[in-house]
Amino acid sequence: MLDYGVNIIEDWDGFVAQFNWVDSVIFFGFVLLMFFIRTVAFILLHKMEGKSERFQNRLGPALKSITNWITTYGIIVFLLVYFSEASWMFGSIFSIGKVDVSFFLILLAVLIISFANRTSKVMTQFLLPNVYDRYQLDRGLRFTFNRIFHYVIMVFAILISFTTVGIDMSALTVFAGVLGVGIGFGMQNIASNFISGLIILFERPIKVGDRVIINDVIGDIEKINMRATIIKTLDNERIIMPNSYFLEEEVVNRSYGDPRLRLVIPIGVAYGSDVEQVREVLHQAAHEEYEASDVVLNNPPSYVNFTGFGDSSLDFELFVWISNPEFVIQIKSNLNFRIYHLLNENNIEIPFPQRDLHVRSVDQRVIASYRDDVSE
Structure with missing residues (x-):
């Protein structure tokens, strides 16, 4: 081990001695020039994006990527x-087994991986979406295919880069065994979340775009990474949940299978109200919202449930079905507005908690006796 470290130091000393610092200044000057040109190009593209929406959505990102x-x-x-x-370009920097690794080989491996x-x-971003549009794939399935395609390309690129450098892939079997032991002891959570992420991508209990409820927090699945899933809440906050959570804990997925959702609107009216009229008013509110919104469904039809007799009110529930769970809050608010106005128009009272106070008359002899006791 000591000899190996000495060899690395000697290789690096030779590498530094061969390096021409004048050439390095020229190279870094060229790098600065390229980044200056890139910055100017990005400024021009940004100005052009403001003039055309099509350029901003499609052509602009493509030109930025090409830049x-x-x-x-x-x-x-x-x-x-x-x-x-230059001799230092192909000179040995360090050795891995019998392979002498030069700066050229490292650069070539980086080039292969970055190109992939x-x-x-x-x-x-630009080619596969056309295929997805042709076959009308949903957003979640598109994300799954994109991630699988990316993983496959990167794995092949890494294998090719190792082969190009000259590393024998069979020698990695020992490394794989050591890595397996490490995963078994020190990387259990990481391995669990990675495998859970693969299961989620293939089995799809959740997918990108689904609306879920986790710990009473409502949010949309924004991204499924290798280790964690990003959830965007209704307040535009991000929750980062480990992938294993979705396989081990109870998660409500409002978009899974059938995206239709039933809304329950609780209503209380005063005692003495005409219950048949109340039912007609609630159905009218649901019908008006159906005509005004593309989300409210007419089939299944709305239903009014007379739940019982409360302390201060007759309690009802209005059941309404919607086609998109993302509009739950909006539709509930609209229905509450409509119900309130319709109840007022039909003189149906919305009660509030009341308590009756009964005052009992007191015998005058009891009062006189109390006064005598106090005076004594």
Whole structure:
């Protein structure tokens, strides 16, 4: 182990000794120039996005991605061309087993992985959406295919980069065994969440765009990562939940299977009200909201449930079905407004808690006796 460390130090000393600092200044000057051009291009693209919505949604992001490509790979190509005759480019920096790793091999591996990553992003952002639109895939299924495609591309890129560098893949079996032991002892949660994420992507108990309820908090699934799932609440806050939570705990998914949802609107009216009239008024409120909104359903029809006799009111419930759970709060509010106005128009009283106070008359002899006791 000591000899191995000494060899690495000697290799690095030789690497530094071969390096020409004048060339390095020229290289970093070229890097600054490329980033300056990139910044100018982004400013121009930003100005053009404000003039066209189509440019902002499709062409603008594509041109930004191409600009990043040109910047990154322009720097790498310049590095390879300018230093093609430099001895330090192909000299050994360190060794892995019998393989001498040079700066050129490291750069080549990084180039392969970064190219695969950018290719995956372009495919999932600009090409695959056209296929999804053709087959009318929902948002959650699109996200699943995008993540699987990205993982497959990156795994192949890493394997190819290892092979290019010269690392024998069979030698990684020992590393895999050590990694398995590490996962078994020190990375249980990470491994559990990663596997849970794969199960979620394939089994799809939840998917991107679903509305869920977790610990009485309502939110929409925004992103399913390798370790955790991002949930956007109605207050625009983000909840980061481990993937294993969705397989081990109870989660309410309002969008799973059938997205239709039944709303329950509780109503209380005063004793003495015409209950048949109350039922007609509630049905009228549901019908008016059905005509005004594309979310309220007419089938199943609305239903009025007479729940019982409360302390201060006759208690009813209005059942209304909607097609999209994202509009729960809006439709409930609209129905409450309509019900309130209709009850007032029909002179149906909405009660409030009342208590009757009964005063009992007191015998005058008791009062006189109390006064005598006090005077004594």
